[in-house]
Amino acid sequence: MMPLRQARRLLRIGTVLARYRLDEYLLAVPGFSALRYVRVLSPWGRRHVSEFGRGKRLRLALQELGPIFVKFGQVLSTRRDLLPDDIAEELALLQDQVEPFPGDQAVVSIERSLGESIATHFDDFDATALASASVAQVHSAKLKDGRQVVLKVLRPGIRETIEEDVGLIQLIAKLARRYHPSGHLLRPEEIAGEFEKTIFNELDLQREAASASQLKRNFEGSPELRVPEIHWALTKGDVLTMERVFGIPIDDLDALQAANVDIKLLAERGIRIFYTQVFRDNYFHADMHPGNILVDATDPADPTYIALDFGIMGSLPPAHYHFLAENFLAFFAQDYGRVAALHIEAGWVPDTVRVDELEQAVRTVSEPQFARSLSEISFAEVLLQLFAVARQFDLIVQPELVLLQKTLLNIEGLGRQLYPELDIWGTARPILIKILQERHGLEGAARDMRNQLPLWIDKTPRLPSMLFDVVEKAAEGRLQFEVRDPDREANQSAAEARQRRVTWAIFTAAFGISGSVMLALEGPGPLWQGQPVPGLIALGLSFVAGVRALRQ
Numbered sequence: 001m002m003p004l005r006q007a008r009r010l011l012r013i014g015t016v017l018a019r020y021r022l023d024e025y026l027l028a029v030p031g032f033s034a035l036r037y038v039r040v041l042s043p044w045g046r047r048h049v050s051e052f053g054r055g056k057r058l059r060l061a062l063q064e065l066g067p068i069f070v071k072f073g074q075v076l077s078t079r080r081d082l083l084p085d086d087i088a089e090e091l092a093l094l095q096d097q098v099e100p101f102p103g104d105q106a107v108v109s110i111e112r113s114l115g116e117s118i119a120t121h122f123d124d125f126d127a128t129a130l131a132s133a134s135v136a137q138v139h140s141a142k143l144k145d146g147r148q149v150v151l152k153v154l155r156p157g158i159r160e161t162i163e164e165d166v167g168l169i170q171l172i173a174k175l176a177r178r179y180h181p182s183g184h185l186l187r188p189e190e191i192a193g194e195f196e197k198t199i200f201n202e203l204d205l206q207r208e209a210a211s212a213s214q215l216k217r218n219f220e221g222s223p224e225l226r227v228p229e230i231h232w233a234l235t236k237g238d239v240l241t242m243e244r245v246f247g248i249p250i251d252d253l254d255a256l257q258a259a260n261v262d263i264k265l266l267a268e269r270g271i272r273i274f275y276t277q278v279f280r281d282n283y284f285h286a287d288m289h290p291g292n293i294l295v296d297a298t299d300p301a302d303p304t305y306i307a308l309d310f311g312i313m314g315s316l317p318p319a320h321y322h323f324l325a326e327n328f329l330a331f332f333a334q335d336y337g338r339v340a341a342l343h344i345e346a347g348w349v350p351d352t353v354r355v356d357e358l359e360q361a362v363r364t365v366s367e368p369q370f371a372r373s374l375s376e377i378s379f380a381e382v383l384l385q386l387f388a389v390a391r392q393f394d395l396i397v398q399p400e401l402v403l404l405q406k407t408l409l410n411i412e413g414l415g416r417q418l419y420p421e422l423d424i425w426g427t428a429r430p431i432l433i434k435i436l437q438e439r440h441g442l443e444g445a446a447r448d449m450r451n452q453l454p455l456w457i458d459k460t461p462r463l464p465s466m467l468f469d470v471v472e473k474a475a476e477g478r479l480q481f482e483v484r485d486p487d488r489e490a491n492q493s494a495a496e497a498r499q500r501r502v503t504w505a506i507f508t509a510a511f512g513i514s515g516s517v518m519l520a521l522e523g524p525g526p527l528w529q530g531q532p533v534p535g536l537i538a539l540g541l542s543f544v545a546g547v548r549a550l551r552q
Contacts, residue, residue, distance in 0.1 A: 009164065009165075009168060010168055013065060013168065013172070019049075019061075020049050020057045020058070020061040020064075021049055021050055021057055022058060022061055053090070054087065055086040055087040055089065055091070058073070058091070059090045059091055059093060059094060062091075066165075067134030068134065068161060068162055068165040068166075068199070069165065070094050070134060071134045071135070071195075071199060072195050073091045074091070076088075076195075077091035077092040077094065099132065100128075100129040100132035101156060103126075103127025103128060103129070103139070104127065106129070106139055106153045107125075107127065109153050109238050110151060110153060110239050112237070113238045113239040114234065114236055114239065118141075121143065121144065121234060122141040122142060122149075123141070123142045123143075123144060124141060125139065125140075125141040125151075126141065127139070135155060135162075135199070135202055136152050136153055136154050136155060136158075136205075137153060138152050138153075139151045140244060143231075147243070148244040149231060149234075149241050149244050150241070150242060151239055151240070152205060152208075152239070152240040152241075152242075153238060154203065154239075158203065162200070166195070166199065169192050170193075170196070172188075173188035173192035198312065202312065205238065206235065206236075206240075208240060208311050209235045209240050209242070212227055212228065212230055212242065212310040213230050214283060215277075215283065215307065215310065215313075216229070216230075218281045218283065219273075223302060223304060224269045224272065224273055224305060225273050225305045225306075225307060226245070226304050226305065226306045227306075227307050228243040228244070228245050228306075228308070229242060229243040230242050230243075231243070245306050245308075246294070247295050247296045247306045248294060249291075249293075249294060250295055250305075251417070253417075256295060256297065256418075259297040259300055260300040261295065261297050261303050262300060262302075263418050263419050264419050264422075265302075265303065266295065266419075267416075267418040267419035268415075268422065268427045269303070269305065270305065270411060270414060270415050271412075271415055271424055271428055272427060272428075273305060274288070274407070275428045275431045275432065276431060276435075278316075278321060278324075279324075279431065280435050282315050282316055282318070282321050283314075283315050284314050284315070284407065285312075285313060286312045286313055286404075286407045287309060287312040288407055288411055288414070289410055290414065291308075291309075292309045293306065293307065293414075294306040294308065316401070316404065319346060320401065322436075323345065323346035324401075325432045325436055326338070326436070327339055327386070328379065328382075329429075329433070331366060331382060334366070334367075334370065336359045336360075336362045336363040337355065337359045339359070339386070340356075340358035340359040340362055341355055343386075344358070349393045353394075357393075358389075361389045361392060361393070362386065362389055364389075365386075365388070366382070366385070369381075369385075377424065378408075379412065379425075379428070380405055380408035380409040383401075383404075383405045383408065384405060387405070508542050
């Protein structure tokens with residue numbers, strides 16, 4: 001049976017939905033039909049809401065329900081692949097402006113987490129919050145050595161509140177899935193599950209601190225991006241302590257211009273930073289709205305980005321970021337056949353889809369883009385259009401790709417707000433090409449071989465006996481292959497050819513691995529000293545065996 005407190009909260013939700021004329025989504029659910037009377041009896045001045053679109057009504061309702069539902073709306077706004085455009089655009093307007101909780105409660109929480117009084121570690125602790133959001137707020141202080149820091153403190157009781165509201169959101173999602181006519185298309189349970197994961201990740205301040213440290217390490221020594229230092233000894237439980245940084249808010253264009261900041265360079269650096277995060281490091285800041293970015297204008301001709309708030313970070317499965325980079329390059333080369341093939345290779349659409357049909361669909365939505373100048377083309381729009389096309393072919397939605405697309409919208413919008421003539425493709429293309437060359441060229445292959453060397457060394461002693469067993473079976477005719485055609489006599493010669501080909505392929509692999517390992521172990525040295533000769537001989541035998549395998 002539902003607890004009384006949860007039942008009251010559910011009734012409150014139903015009442016707010018009714019007041020904003022959103023009860024239509026629940027009237028079909030048994031037990032909720034009474035909401036129509038709540039709507040009629042509501043005397044709270046919401047009669048005019050019927051003039052608003054459904055997206056605006058939903059946004060206003062979520063704002064009235066409180067910070068957790070505001071956060072839910074923000075997560076919903078990133079799922080443009082699942083939501084109608086009018087709803088997604090309205091939810092993207094949600095602002096997480098929450099009243100701060102009292103400073104004395106923050107002090108209690110900090111001292112409980114650290115196990116010591118604030119005076120032990122901090123001077124000049126400011127009980128007035130610098131900023132306040134749905135799950136935490138930030139206070140300033142000084143360490144005993146004089147360094148300025150900020151402390152991020154979770155709201156008291158926020159975990160219990162979130163667990164309760166997430167449970168209700170999941171209940172509503174199940175009801176919507178079961179009873180709403182379009183429930184199977186909206187996939188509300190998937191959205192609720194994604195929200196639950198996101199919101200609970202944001203409650204883990206140790207996780208956020210680790211994310212900040214990783215991003216800082218990725219850009220160590222870079223003049224383009226600065227990440228505040230984490231004070232790990234003072235980051236525990238419900239408290240995160242990090243270096244306090246100062247700068248100009250990225251959206252304060254007047255202040256940037258007054259400081260004589262090179263705006264064009266700043267906009268280009270923003271694009272380079274993001275694409276480097278995605279395609280070089282496969283680890284990107286996924287909440288890059290203006291409130292989380294400052295600019296260090298100490299040297300106006302060489303401005304530096306400062307990143308804040310690392311609660312939401314993104315990464316892609318290793319194959320996906322490669323396919324994504326290849327997709328962008330193929331798109332701008334107008335090689336739509338390659339774009340279609342990449343979608344299938346990446347598993348974004350089923351492999352039963354005909355490449356030519358997908359290619360034609362991609363061409364239909366892509367060609368209008370090239371009627372615009374390159375400086376007007378948006379990668380985020382391109383990605384969104386490719387998603388829309390692939391959805392016609394049973395697109396398998398990857399949440400990480402949608403998170404990337406949402407972040408792309410933020411970054412590109414920010415770049416063009418700073419510098420409207422910004423050529424995003426011209427800025428990003430050299431980065432993509434350089435990273436792909438490094439990852440998939442000779443240097444990348446050599447690096448991968450070096451990383452795999454310990455595994456090869458471990459397995460090398462077993463290769464001779466394994467190779468002898470396989471060759472012995474092949475010589476005695478005990479190496480079996482499946483022949484699918486029932487006419488065995490007609491395919492006997494083909495089976496024998498396959499046996500010979502596999503045997504030579506095994507020799508190729510064995511000699512190749514052995515030669516690589518020997519060269520790695522022997523190290524570089526002149527031929528007349530005989531150092532690399534055994535390894536080179538093994539590689540030569542591998543080449544000969546490979547030729548024989550091909551001839552078979």
